Amino acid sequence: MITLQNIEKVYRTSSIETLALNNININIRKGEFVSIMGPSGCGKSTLLNIMGLLDEPSKGNVAIDGQLVKSYRDKELAALRNQKIGLIFQSFHLINDLSVLDNVEIPLLYRSRNGGSASGKSRLDHAKEALEKVGLSNRTKHFPRQLSGGQKQRVAIARAIVGNPEIILADEPTGNLDSVMGNEIMSILQGLNNDGATIIMVTHDESMAKKTDRLIRLFDGTQVGDSVLRAGGAGPGDNPGHFTHNPTSQLLNP
Structure with a gap:
């Protein structure tokens, strides 16, 4: 589903070069719940x-469902992301001037403006x-x-899930929460995974990571571990597989 091959990321300024990622090779299979940990x-x-x-990436290849995205234009990447990927951020990134319902509708509004056919009523539904x-149906107007x-x-x-994405990426989704709220959020993510979503979660919390199928560990930009925690995880020996060169992938026109 997501394949990273020989990924390197370098940040450069006029006086310094920082190697953020070094030779990362990962294959995330459809339906996996993968956690990523490290300092x-x-x-x-x-x-x-x-x-x-x-x-x-500065070097290497990224593929979604076997399709290389290296040659995609910004608009194509945005369309693919909107169709396939739901993003959850640690700091929420909600728009304070919009209601809860309007905040959730935003990805569908973007999709509608870029060729989607959903009506306003359908988006709100x-x-x-x-x-x-x-569990927030009573907070729509807040x-x-x-x-x-x-x-x-x-x-x-x-x-993140309003557009029914196949992939959910969560960056420290429980990091700003107490243990009770953190466990509730984790239960929601597990439920989404049980319904078929592929989830990749960055976390500092070992107890949360142990609730996932597979744990990838990073240290100083290098992948130092890949462990199967439950049946179904791909594990360190999984083959990253083939890439297909097709910048006009059918993923953009599902």
Whole structure:
């Protein structure tokens, strides 16, 4: 589903060069729940951003469903991301001036402006369904400032899943929450995975990572571990597989 081959990421300024990721090779299979761990600054979020097509590697190849994305234009990458990938951020990234319902609708609004056919009523219905899945159907008219941290994260999850993405990328989704709220958010992610979503989660919490199928460890930008925790994880020996060169992939026109 997501394949990274020989990924390297270098950040350069006029006076310094920083190697953020070094020779990363990972294959995420459809339906897996994978956690990524490592100390602060080891490249976890950089890796997630590359998987989410938010950033480009300096070297190496990224493929989604076997299709290389290297030659995609920005508009094509954005369309692919909107169709295939749901993003959950540690700091929520909600728009304070919009209601909970309007925040969740945003990905569908973007899709509609780029050729989607969903009506306004249909978009709102889908947003309400997503909020119901995360237990916030009674908060549709509230604003982010009226919510707790756990509720904000639920809204962020609803926004990520409203377009029924096959892939969910979560960057420290429980990092700003207490243990009770963290476990509730983890239960929601496990439920989404049980329903078929492929989930990749960056976390500092070993107890949360142990609830996933597979654990990838990074240290100083290098992959130092890949362990199967439950049946179904691909594991360190899994073959990254083939890439297909096709910049006009059918993924953009499902």
